[in-house]
Amino acid sequence: DVSDNGISGVAKEWLKANPKSTGARLLQAMVFDAKAVNLRGEGAASTVDSDIWPKYKKLMIQEKEYLLKNKDIADKDVTWYQEMEMVARNLEDKELLYSTLEEASKKYPAYQNIYIEAMVARLPKWGGSPEEVEKIARMAAEKNKDQSGLSYYAYIWSNAIHYQPELMALLNKRQIVSWDDMLQGWRDRYKQFPSTRTLNNILISSCIARDKDSFVKADKMIQGETERDTWPQGLNYRECQQSFQ
Structure with missing residues (x-):
């Protein structure tokens, strides 16, 4: 109201x-x-009357x-x-x-x-680009590297993928986003804040990047405590798990 x-x-x-x-x-x-x-309403821009x-x-x-x-x-x-x-x-x-x-x-x-x-x-769907997402993720990581390593890099890219799932293709193809830095970022975050949420994020990122080794390691650590709400649209824990067997 x-x-x-x-x-x-x-x-x-x-x-x-x-x-x-x-x-x-x-x-x-x-x-x-x-x-x-x-x-404006919550609909797409194309559904909004021009006089609004x-x-x-x-x-x-x-x-x-x-x-x-x-x-x-x-x-x-x-x-x-x-x-x-x-x-x-x-x-x-x-x-x-x-x-x-x-x-x-x-x-x-x-x-x-x-x-x-x-x-x-600056997401592509709002007129930005993957390169700008990378720029912001790098900036966040650089500002916090002494305390958090590459944690912020992983966090920004993970959120970008949640907001625009099409960006998963970049991680899958190792384009623009660095998988090595993203994985290290999640490991840095887990050292600071050991939680099942971070392990879920390692599983998600590893599945997208097709990194069997990191997926299997995180899967052993999480002991079945997956959080469905953490997984982005189009990605399923069981399917990921089976794909690496």
Whole structure:
């Protein structure tokens, strides 16, 4: 509900009570986004009436201006950068997206979502390219290599494949994305955060890359604790397991 009885009203009342509140101002920024989504709908761009787009763009510009006016939030809350990246994506402003990511990665290098938001914006289906996904994944890994090795590289590419399953073909053919670095990234992540979720990701990536050795090793470690929701569309654990037998 984006009316005064819903999120918009909550933001107004909160701001009235505490005009300098970081949370209240971020919520107000999100109101513009909520109104834009409500206006556009969830369907493909081709299903949106042409007269909707100018109104949609106007709301995005209003959110951009509001965020810039309240940029002091960025020193306290990384969400400011995520919101601005989302605005950049919706305005198809590549320059704004990358400048926001660059600044955010200096202040909050370990915060994964700043890279995820940028990666989603530059997926091929949104007008980006696999090369841009690779660029963002490399940037994330470089910013965090001392603490996390190549963990961020694997994480960004794994999410890219979930958002756009067609990208699996690149890993399968060893094009653009580096399988060696992705596998090392998952191993680095498992050292930091040993979990069945990471083992599932090793299984998924190994299946796509057709790496029997890494699949079998992870399969022994996971002991049947597969998580269906982790697997991308078109990929099945049992089928992968059988394909390596």
